[in-house]
Amino acid sequence: MARRDADPKSIRDVLGAFVEKNKLQKGIDKVDVAEAWRDVMGPAIAKYTTQIKLDGDRLIIQLSSSVLREELSYGKEKIQRNLNEELGREIIKKVILR
Numbered sequence: 223m224a225r226r227d228a229d230p231k232s233i234r235d236v237l238g239a240f241v242e243k244n245k246l247q248k249g250i251d252k253v254d255v256a257e258a259w260r261d262v263m264g265p266a267i268a269k270y271t272t273q274i275k276l277d278g279d280r281l282i283i284q285l286s287s288s289v290l291r292e293e294l295s296y297g298k299e300k301i302q303r304n305l306n307e308e309l310g311r312e313i314i315k316k317v318i319l320r
Contacts, residue, residue: 251313252276258308259283262301267294279315281305291319 241247255276260268273284281302285291294301298317306312 251309254309255281255305255313258305262304262308276313279313280318281314281316282318282320284320295319 241250252275256274259271259274259281263271267290270285270287270290271283272286273282275282275284285294298319302314302317305314305317
């Protein structure tokens with residue numbers, strides 16, 4: 223039977239250790255990026271978003287409107303910056319619109 227640690231720890235530390243031990247950070251990042259996309263871009267753009275995929279440090283967004291895709295392509299760096307700011311760390315290095 224495992225011994226109990228007498229040193230109290232915060233829930234944040236315990237969950238952080240659990241995520242690190244079980245290598246769950248990539249999956250959590252994928253969920254966080256999808257939520258950040260909807261929050262940052264708003265419901266109008268989220269309505270035309272058909273797929274959000276985080277592939278390493280690349281964010282691949284599939285849009286159902288070619289006009290919107292062209293319009294957003296002019297501000298990819300700003301989108302990347304805003305999403306990383308929303309996430310609190312630099313996860314995304316490149317945004318790809320399809």
